[in-house]
Amino acid sequence: MPFVEALEAYKEEHFVPFHTPGHKIGVGAPATLKAWMDPALPYDLGVMYALDDLHEPEGSLKEAQDLAAQLYGADYTWFSINGTTALIETMIMGTVGAGDTIIIPREAHRSVMGGLILSGAKPVYLEGRFDERFGVPLGTTPSEVETVLNEHPEAKAIVLVNPNYYGIAIDLEAIVLLAHKKGVIVLVDEAHGAHLPFGKNLPKSALACGADLVAQSTHKLIGSLTQTSMLHGQDMLINERRITQVHQILQSTSPNYIFLASLDMARHQMATKGRELVTKAEMLAQELRRDLQNIPGINVPAAEDFNGLYDYDATKVLIDFYELGLTGVEAEKLLRKEGIEVELVQAYHVLVLITLGDTKD
Ligand SMILES: Cc1ncc(COP(=O)(O)O)c(C=O)c1O
Incomplete structure (x- = not known):
């Protein structure tokens, strides 16, 4: 766990903290915060360049992200302390701009709307299907995607939700092939799928299906702290530099190091168990x-x-x-x-x- 180990080594140096956060390794923390979190507070550090920087990682955080990319089978991984919400906005802003057409599902999470507002892209909707008996969305189909792709040859990207909140998955592999045939970038909201590659009878992960960018809420179904997520990218159609720049815009300049460390821990837990x-x-x-x-x-x-x-x-x-x-x-x-x-x-x-x-x- 390179980032966790770097934090632990830093703590052992016992530097006198003339820096943020104001509680200074817990000494000035409110009593209740201390009672709840005492052993963790020395790891709640401000932006310490000695400990790498989420906005331009080069050391232990980069190593931690690279290990996550390796585990999930991606070319790049970006950690998020603003959840998958910010990552979905990143995927959209990182691939389409004002006036560009993007295909989105009706059942999309509100962050997709956020991405539309921030990017100025023009949405075209996939209506998807609905199970009337149980009252749950079943997602889109390859034939619906094919129709919309043919009707909108100008589309630059498509957002898909897979699996949805109910665990219902679509035929993503077939949809990725259809989209890629037209040069359309595939962005997948896999908020509910960080556990998929490790199961026995679970739907195939979006990266394994060939998606270009995949946002996962590590905190939702595996072990990291709430608010922490990962964005994974595969090389072909994306511009890694542009994604990194948008990621910088949408993440706090004071990322919580305990949150980031929890992503490194969750990655390690999945890699080993x-x-x-x-x-x-x-x-x-x-x-x-x-x-x-x-x-x-x-x-x-x-x-x-x-x-x-x-x-x-x-x-x-x-x-x-x-x-x-x-x-x-x-x-x-x-x-x-x-x-x-x-x-x-x-x-x-x-x-x-x-x-x-x-x-x-
Ligand atoms: C389908 C879907 N996408 C995205 C999100 C946003 O994820 P996060 O809570 O990690 O910001 C959620 C959250 O509930 C979700 O259900």
Whole structure:
């Protein structure tokens, strides 16, 4: 863990801190902050050029990013302390400009709208499909993408969400081929997919499908701290320098070093134990699905229960209460009374996530 090790070595030097942050390695921190985070506060350092710089990494942070690129099979990786939100904006601003056409899905996250506003690009929409029974978006298809590409030969880039919040994946490999045939850059919002390469029965990762730029929320489904994400790029159609410059614009000039270190730690955890941990999560999710399905009135749809689904990440467990006449909001309230907090509430269902943080208990 090159960046983590650099921080640890720096701490051991015991420099007297005449620099930001004002709490000075925890000494001046409010009592509650100290009580919560005492051992971590010496690593909460300001921009220390001795410790490399997110905005122009050359040392241990560059090494950490390169190791992440190697693990995920990318040519470049950029760390983010502004989540995938800033990275999606980076992908858009880094590839299209004012007046350029970009194809986006209707089900896109609000950061795609942010990217449109910031870049001035013109959107063309993919309507996608919707499962009426369960009330979930199923994403787009190669034939819809082909139609839109033919109608808009001027399009420069396409944004795709894969997998979506529900774990539903599209035929990304076929879509990438269609887009690349026309020289269109493929940007993938893989916020819910940092665990994919380590699973047994999970959808194929966007990089493996040939996407050009892929933004992942490392914090969502694997082990880094909230707000931390990675952007991965493959060489062919992107301009690495331009992406780096936009990344600089959209990241704080005071990146939190504990956040950055947590990305290095999460990468190391996946490199050494990723397969074991993610496979275990898949097994636990299957058990949970089986047990829930045995409860009368409760439905836990599997891949084949959705109408025309391409692929599915079964660690996202949708629990449907329609037959019991309960809305998602009502079910959430009942579950909360039992001490259970869910991820997402919609229509007649709630969504729960099984990750490397779950145990059989
Ligand atoms: C599909 C999708 N894309 C992007 C994001 C933004 O990710 P982050 O929270 O890491 O900024 C989210 C967050 O919920 C999301 O669900």
